[in-house]
Amino acid sequence: MTFAVTVGGNSVECGEDQALLDACLRAGVWMPNSCNQGTCGTCKLHVVAGEVDHGSSPVETLSDEERCAGMALACQARPRGDVELRPQGTSAARTANPLRDMVGTVREVSDIARDTRRILLGLNEPLTFDAGQYVELVVPGSGERRQYSLANTADEDKVLELHVKLVPDGVATHGWLFDGLAEGDEVDISGPLGDFHLPPESEDDGGPMVLIGGGTGLAPLIGIVRTALRRHPAREVVLYHGVRGEEELYDGDRLTELAEQHPNFRFVPVLSHEPADGYREGFPTDAFVEDVSTARGWTGWLCGPPAMVEAGVKAFKRRRMAPRNIHREKFTPADA
Amino acid sequence: MTTTERPDLSWLDEVTMADLERNPYATYERLRAEAPLAYVPVLGSYVASTEEVCREIATSPDFEAVITPAGGRTFGHPAVIGVNGDVHADLRTMIEPALQPAEVDRWVDDLVRPIARRYLEQFESDGQAELVAQFCEPVSVRSLGDLLGLHDVESDKLREWFAKLNRSFTNAAMTSGGEFANPEGFVEGDEAKAEIRSIVDPLIDKWIEHPDDSAISHWLHDGMPPGQTREREYIYPTIYVYLLGAMQEPGHGMASTLVGLFGRPEQLEEVVDDPTLIPRAVAEGVRWTSPIWSATARISTKPVTVAGVDLPEGTPVMMSYGSANHDTGRYEAPTTYDLHRPPLPHLAFGAGNHACAGIYFANHTMRIALEELFEAIPNLERDTRAGVEFWGWGFRGPTSLHVTWEV
Numbered sequence: 192m193t194f195a196v197t198v199g200g201n202s203v204e205c206g207e208d209q210a211l212l213d214a215c216l217r218a219g220v221w222m223p224n225s226c227n228q229g230t231c232g233t234c235k236l237h238v239v240a241g242e243v244d245h246g247s248s249p250v251e252t253l254s255d256e257e258r259c260a261g262m263a264l265a266c267q268a269r270p271r272g273d274v275e276l277r278p279q280g281t282s283a284a285r286t287a288n289p290l291r292d293m294v295g296t297v298r299e300v301s302d303i304a305r306d307t308r309r310i311l312l313g314l315n316e317p318l319t320f321d322a323g324q325y326v327e328l329v330v331p332g333s334g335e336r337r338q339y340s341l342a343n344t345a346d347e348d349k350v351l352e353l354h355v356k357l358v359p360d361g362v363a364t365h366g367w368l369f370d371g372l373a374e375g376d377e378v379d380i381s382g383p384l385g386d387f388h389l390p391p392e393s394e395d396d397g398g399p400m401v402l403i404g405g406g407t408g409l410a411p412l413i414g415i416v417r418t419a420l421r422r423h424p425a426r427e428v429v430l431y432h433g434v435r436g437e438e439e440l441y442d443g444d445r446l447t448e449l450a451e452q453h454p455n456f457r458f459v460p461v462l463s464h465e466p467a468d469g470y471r472e473g474f475p476t477d478a479f480v481e482d483v484s485t486a487r488g489w490t491g492w493l494c495g496p497p498a499m500v501e502a503g504v505k506a507f508k509r510r511r512m513a514p515r516n517i518h519r520e521k522f523t524p525a526d527a
Numbered sequence: 528m529t530t531t532e533r534p535d536l537s538w539l540d541e542v543t544m545a546d547l548e549r550n551p552y553a554t555y556e557r558l559r560a561e562a563p564l565a566y567v568p569v570l571g572s573y574v575a576s577t578e579e580v581c582r583e584i585a586t587s588p589d590f591e592a593v594i595t596p597a598g599g600r601t602f603g604h605p606a607v608i609g610v611n612g613d614v615h616a617d618l619r620t621m622i623e624p625a626l627q628p629a630e631v632d633r634w635v636d637d638l639v640r641p642i643a644r645r646y647l648e649q650f651e652s653d654g655q656a657e658l659v660a661q662f663c664e665p666v667s668v669r670s671l672g673d674l675l676g677l678h679d680v681e682s683d684k685l686r687e688w689f690a691k692l693n694r695s696f697t698n699a700a701m702t703s704g705g706e707f708a709n710p711e712g713f714v715e716g717d718e719a720k721a722e723i724r725s726i727v728d729p730l731i732d733k734w735i736e737h738p739d740d741s742a743i744s745h746w747l748h749d750g751m752p753p754g755q756t757r758e759r760e761y762i763y764p765t766i767y768v769y770l771l772g773a774m775q776e777p778g779h780g781m782a783s784t785l786v787g788l789f790g791r792p793e794q795l796e797e798v799v800d801d802p803t804l805i806p807r808a809v810a811e812g813v814r815w816t817s818p819i820w821s822a823t824a825r826i827s828t829k830p831v832t833v834a835g836v837d838l839p840e841g842t843p844v845m846m847s848y849g850s851a852n853h854d855t856g857r858y859e860a861p862t863t864y865d866l867h868r869p870p871l872p873h874l875a876f877g878a879g880n881h882a883c884a885g886i887y888f889a890n891h892t893m894r895i896a897l898e899e900l901f902e903a904i905p906n907l908e909r910d911t912r913a914g915v916e917f918w919g920w921g922f923r924g925p926t927s928l929h930v931t932w933e934v
C-alpha cells in the first residue's frame with residue numbers, strides 16, 4: 192500500500208510503513224534533516240492535509256501542542272493516507288486572487304510605437320487582481336494561449352490594458368492581434384496570474400524602488416509604479432524603459448506627467464541601438480549601475496527579455512540590493 | 528567465521544598526526560577501501576571509517592561512549608561525550624531543555640540575527656574581509672556565549688579558548704608504549720582551562736545565589752532539590768565540551784559551506800538568489816567537510832565482531848564521521864561540493880544516543896548567519912589572490928576565507 196505525499200509542488204509515493212522523509216529523499220526531493228532518529232527536530236514540518244502516524248516521535252522533539260497544531264517529524268511520521276506537507280519556515284500561500292475565465296470585448300486597438308500596440312479589453316464583471324499580474328488570451332482558432340501583463344492599477348478593473356509587441360510570424364501577434372483584431376471582437380481571457388506584484392499595502396514600507404522594463408515589459412511596471420506612488424506619494428522611485436530606438440518608446444507623456452506630480456519619481460528612457468538626441472544610450476541595467484551607488488534597502492522590479500532580466504539581477508546585486516527584494520516577471524513573452 | 532587474510536596495513540605505520548591534520552582524506556580513503564575498521568598506530572586506537580561501520584557502532588547495543596585519551600586529558604571527567612548510563616542521562620537532561628526545537632524556535636532568530644548584523648556592520652562597507660575571523664567564528668561564539676551566560680567574555684577570547692582546547696583535545700599521537708607522544712601539547716589547553724575557571728568560577732558563584740535565564744545557571748539549578756546546585760566540578764567537563772565543539776563548529780560549518788559554494792559559482796548564485804536553499808547548502812557543506820571530523824569514540828561492552836574484525840570487550844573505536852561522509856559506497860564523487868546531489872542523510876552530527884545535542888540550534892545559527900551575509904553582500908566573491916587551506920583531523924574547517932565585493 193502506498194500513498195501520495197505532496198510537498199512544495201512535488202508528489203512522491205510513500206509506503207504505509209515508510210517515513211515521509213525517507214520517501215522524499217529517495218525520490219530526490221530534499222527536505223531538511225540531520226539526525227534521522229527523531230531527536231534533533233530539523234525535519235519538523237506542517238501537515239497541511241491528510242493524517243500521519245507520528246510513530247516513535249519523542250515528545251521532547253515534537254510536543255503535544257505541536258502535534259495538535261498539525262506538525263510532524265518527517266523522519267518518524269508515516270502516512271495514514273495521502274498527505275500534503277509544507278516545510279517549516281515557508282508561509283502558507285497567500286490567498287491568491289481567484290483565477291477566472293472570462294470574455295472581454297475589444298474597446299480599442301492603437302499603434303503606440305514601432306510594432307507595438309495598446310489593446311483595451313472591456314469586461315462585464317470587474318476583475319480582482321494586483322497591479323503587475325498578467326492574463327492569458329486564447330488565440331482564436333489555434334487554442335494556443337499567450338500571456339500579457341496588465342498595465343492597470345487594481346481599481347482599473349473593468350477595462351484591461353495590454354501592451355503587445357509584434358513577433359514576426361507569431362501566431363498571436365502577426366496572425367491575430369496585429370492582423371484583423373477590431374473593436375467589438377470578443378476575446379477569451381483567463382486571469383489573473385503570477386506573483387509579480389507589490390506586497391499588500393500593510394506590508395509596504397514605502398522604501399525606494401527601481402523598476403526596469405524592456406520593450407513592452409514596461410506594461411506591468413506602469414501599474415506597479417502608479418500603485419506604489421499612490422500609497423506613498425513621496426517615495427523614491429526610478430523607472431527605466433529600455434528599447435532599441437526612439438521609435439519604440441511610448442507612454443512618455445503619461446510617465447512625465449507622473450514625475451511632475453511626484454518629485455521623487457524619475458522616468459529614464461534608454462536607447463540601446465539607435466542613439467538619439469536627448470536620450471540616454473546603452474542598456475537600462477547599465478544606466479542603473481551608473482546612476483545608483485547603493486541599492487541597499489531598495490526593492491527591484493524587472494520585466495523584459497530574459498537577458499535583460501538576468502543582467503538586471505546582476506546589476507541589482509552589484510549595488511547590494513537584498514536578493515529577496517528582487518522581483519522578476521518570470522514568463523517570457525513567447526510568440527514564435 | 529572464515530578468516531580471510533588480513534590486508535597488509537603496514538603503510539599505516541608511516542602516517543603522522545601532521546599528515547592527518549593537513550589532509551586526512553587520502554589515508555581514510557585507503558582505510559575505507561582496505562579496512563573499514565582498522566587499528567591505526569599513531570592514534571593508538573581502532574578507527575571506523577565507512578558510513579556503514581560508523582553507523583553500526585554508534586547505534587550498537589554492544590558499544591557505549593568513551594572519550595579519547597587526549598580528549599579525556601583535556602576535558603576531565605565526566606564530560607557528556609564520554610559517559611554512559613545515569614550520568615549521561617543526567618547531563619543530557621541538564622543540557623537539552625535549552626536546545627529543544629520548540630525552545631530554540633522561540634529565541635534563535637532574536638539571538639543570532641542581531642549578532643550577525645552587528646558583525647556585518649563592522650566590515651560590509653570595506654569591500655573585502657576574511658570571513659572566518661570576521662564573521663563565521665564571531666557569530667558562532669557570540670550566539671552560544673550569550674546563550675550560556677558568558678555575555679562579558681569577548682568573542683575573541685572565546686575564539687582563542689576553542690582553538691587552544693581544540694589543539695589539546697586532538698593532540699592524539701600515542702607512542703607504541705601507549706603514552707602521549709607530545710605531552711607538552713596539552714599545556715596551552717591547561718592554560719586556557721585555568722583562564723576559563725578564573726572567569727567562569729565567579730559567574731558560577733553568582734548564579735548559585737542569583738539564578739538567571741542563562742544556560743549555565745539552569746545547568747546548576749534545574750532538577751535539583753531546593754537549595755542545592757550541581758557541583759561545579761561535575762559540570763566543568765561539559766562546559767569545556769561546549770567551549771570547544773559547540774563554540775567552534777557552527778563557524779566551521781558556515782565557512783566550509785561558503786568555500787564549497789565558491790567552488791560552484793552557479794550554485795552560489797542560486798543560493799544567494801533564493802535564501803530558502805541555505806539549509807540545503809549547509810547540509811551539503813557539513814557533509815562535504817564535516818566540522819567534527821573525528822573527535823568522538825565508542826568502546827565495546829562485550830567481545831564483538833564488526834566488519835570482520837574481532838574486538839575484545841573494552842576496545843575503543845574512534846568514529847570518523849568526516850570519512851564516513853566521503854564514503855564512495857554512498858556518495859558519488861564525495862569530494863565534490865554539490866548542492867544538488869541526491870539527498871541522503873549524512874553523519875556530520877553523529878548517530879545513536881550520543882548524537883549531537885545541538886543540531887537544531889547549530890543548523891539555525893548557520894542558516895541565519897548566511898541569510899544575513901548574502902542579504903548584506905549579495906555580490907560576494909572569493910578573493911582569489913589568497914588560497915583557502917583546510918586544517919584539522921579531529922575538527923576540520925577552512926583556516927581563512929578572503930572575500931571581496933564591490934562597494
Ligand code: HEM
Pocket residue numbers: 585592607608609619622626671768772773774776777780813817818819823824846848874875876877878879880881882883884885886888889890
Ligand atoms: C555545525 C555544528 C556542529 C556539528 C557538525 C556538531 C557535530 C557533533 C558530533 C559529530 C558529535 C558527536 C556525535 C557522536 O559521537 O555520535 C557532537 C556531539 C555533541 N554536540 Fe555537536 N555539533 C555542532 C554544534 C553543536 C552545538 C552548537 C552544540 C550546543 C549548543 C552542540 C552540542 C553537542 C553535545 C552536547 C554533544 C555530545 C552529545 C553526547 O555525547 O551525548 N553541538 N556534535
Ligand code: FES
Pocket residue numbers: 223224225226227228229230231232233234235252264265266267
Ligand atoms: S531528522 Fe532529526 S528529528 Fe528528524
